[in-house]
Amino acid sequence: MTRGDLLKAGRVLAGVVLASLVSGAAEGPAPLDAAHWRKVFARPDHTPMPSDNPATPEKIALGAKLFEDTRLSGAGDMACASCHQADLSFSDGVDRHPGLDGQPLDRRTPSLWNMAWGLSWFWDGRAASLEAQALGPIENKREMAGDVERALRDLGSDPQMRRDFAKAFPEDPAVSAANLVKAIAAFERTLVSPETRFDRWVEGDDKALEPDELAGLALFVGKAGCVACHQGWRFTDDAFHDIGLASADKGRGPILGIAAADHAFKTPSLRERVWSAPYMHDGSLATFEEVVAHYADTIVKRPTLSADLPQGIALSPREREQLVAFLNTLSSEDPPRPASLPAKAMTAGVSADAVAVSIVSQKDRRFSPGAVLLKLGEALRILNDDTRVHNVRVDGPGRSYNSDAQNPGDTVTLGFDRPGRYDVICGIHPDMRLTVNVSAAGAP
Ligand code: HEC
Numbered sequence: 001m002t003r004g005d006l007l008k009a010g011r012v013l014a015g016v017v018l019a020s021l022v023s024g025a026a027e028g029p030a031p032l033d034a035a036h037w038r039k040v041f042a043r044p045d046h047t048p049m050p051s052d053n054p055a056t057p058e059k060i061a062l063g064a065k066l067f068e069d070t071r072l073s074g075a076g077d078m079a080c081a082s083c084h085q086a087d088l089s090f091s092d093g094v095d096r097h098p099g100l101d102g103q104p105l106d107r108r109t110p111s112l113w114n115m116a117w118g119l120s121w122f123w124d125g126r127a128a129s130l131e132a133q134a135l136g137p138i139e140n141k142r143e144m145a146g147d148v149e150r151a152l153r154d155l156g157s158d159p160q161m162r163r164d165f166a167k168a169f170p171e172d173p174a175v176s177a178a179n180l181v182k183a184i185a186a187f188e189r190t191l192v193s194p195e196t197r198f199d200r201w202v203e204g205d206d207k208a209l210e211p212d213e214l215a216g217l218a219l220f221v222g223k224a225g226c227v228a229c230h231q232g233w234r235f236t237d238d239a240f241h242d243i244g245l246a247s248a249d250k251g252r253g254p255i256l257g258i259a260a261a262d263h264a265f266k267t268p269s270l271r272e273r274v275w276s277a278p279y280m281h282d283g284s285l286a287t288f289e290e291v292v293a294h295y296a297d298t299i300v301k302r303p304t305l306s307a308d309l310p311q312g313i314a315l316s317p318r319e320r321e322q323l324v325a326f327l328n329t330l331s332s333e334d335p336p337r338p339a340s341l342p343a344k345a346m347t348a349g350v351s352a353d354a355v356a357v358s359i360v361s362q363k364d365r366r367f368s369p370g371a372v373l374l375k376l377g378e379a380l381r382i383l384n385d386d387t388r389v390h391n392v393r394v395d396g397p398g399r400s401y402n403s404d405a406q407n408p409g410d411t412v413t414l415g416f417d418r419p420g421r422y423d424v425i426c427g428i429h430p431d432m433r434l435t436v437n438v439s440a441a442g443a444p
């Protein structure tokens with residue numbers, strides 16, 4: 001080494017020491033290299049599709065129908081959508097769904113957003129394609145306990161279903177297992193999580209995120225080390241990691257027959273996760289706050305822990321809040337509903353001969369009109385023509401009613417069997433108010 005080299009090395013060393021002194025003295029996280037991360041998190045411009053199952057509108061429509069069809073289950077009372085509920089990010093809001101034997105299933109129902117980009121399916125990656133995955137829950141004794149042959153006979157005896165299959169598969173119009181899983185998988189590939197505020201930031205809008213959310217992003221890609229596994233626009237590396245949860249489930253290990261992969265589970269996407277709590281394969285963490293606390297405080301030390309998992313990260317209460325604020329920016333303001341799902345029509349207390357005389361709109365978070373006069377026997381239809389999810393709650397003489405989540409396009413049709421005043425609100429936006437006055441039939 002020459003003297004010049006030594007001097008250079010000394011200068012570099014001094015520079016490093018100086019830089020660390022400066023950053024040590026600075027408040028808050030290291031500055032964010034926005035241009036770099038905007039590239040890393042940019043959304044793709046198209047959805048991948050396997051060449052042996054190209055999507056058509058007819059195939060997607062059939063898949064959406066099958067997803068909600070209870071004929072696929074043994075007892076005829078359960079559909080894919082019973083556990084994968086659209087307004088809960090296609091999960092079900094519980095830690096582990098009760099199986100048909102009443103006992104909780106082994107694992108939590110995962111969200112189904114952005115499945116099209118996956119490399120393997122299930123928490124342990126045991127299914128190699130969405131097509132291969134779909135028969136699993138139908139035949140699983142604890143999930144739908146269906147018999148595919150019997151389900152196909154039931155569907156095949158329904159003339160409308162036969163027409164739907166023929167339209168979806170013009171070259172091979174059979175109501176067959178192969179076509180059934182292709183249609184369901186084609187529908188699942190339409191479940192692409194919509195753009196959120198974070199994407200507007202990625203596209204260059206500096207104001208799209210609040211300072212605390214940006215600080216959370218800086219922690220996510222910096223000190224907290226989350227981006228080692230939650231990578232790219234979906235926030236997953238599609239790999240399997242043991243992140244030190246207490247669960248005894250061995251996950252990926254037994255699938256591979258490799259003990260080093262014990263306790264490893266597929267990194268979930270973090271898109272639209274606000275709506276899919278609780279979290280993790282065992283549903284053991286109820287909130288984002290608990291998730292962040294897990295990574296900071298409660299990792300179970302064992303030899304299989306992922307090499308990508310930072311350990312002993314020190315996060316102040318403020319930094320934890322910032323990380324959670326950032327995670328929230330990856331979800332929509334209301335649970336999004338994909339356009340590929342058919343609209344839901346809910347009814348309550350409507351007699352068969354009732355005429356739906358009045359239609360009330362819910363555009364821009366307002367019932368319009370805000371007051372309605374009806375006669376006994378007449379029905380009211382409330383149409384969600386807004387872009388948000390609503391819900392209809394009714395209180396009045398001798399009755400109260402609470403609808404399911406009412407997604408854009410869904411309707412709730414109400415009948416009234418007593419005269420009087422009924423107050424209607426949206427449970428999600430309670431400042432939305434509608435008054436219904438029902439007069440006795442024949443009264444003026
Ligand atoms: C009784 C509840 C239940 C029903 C009904 C159900 N699922 Fe699931 N689903 C689950 C659970 C639990 C898992 C995770 C199982 C595992 O990883 O071992 C899962 C996993 C999946 C996955 C993998 C997701 C991923 O991230 O890898 C897909 C896709 C899926 N289900 C689609 C379907 C389809 C299609 C149907 C209907 C044919 C269906 N499910 C019916 C509970 C259910």
Ligand code: HEC
Nearest residue numbers: 224225226229241265266267268279280281295306308309
């Ligand atoms: C070593 C890879 C790795 C790192 C680093 C990592 N995660 Fe995870 N993350 C995972 C895996 C794997 C799971 C699922 C684990 C399971 O269920 O057993 C997960 C689950 C989650 C979930 C729950 C998602 C759901 O739908 O259940 C959230 C939220 C999350 N991580 C956020 C974070 C944050 C915030 C950080 C940084 C503090 C982080 N992760 C760091 C791999 C990682």
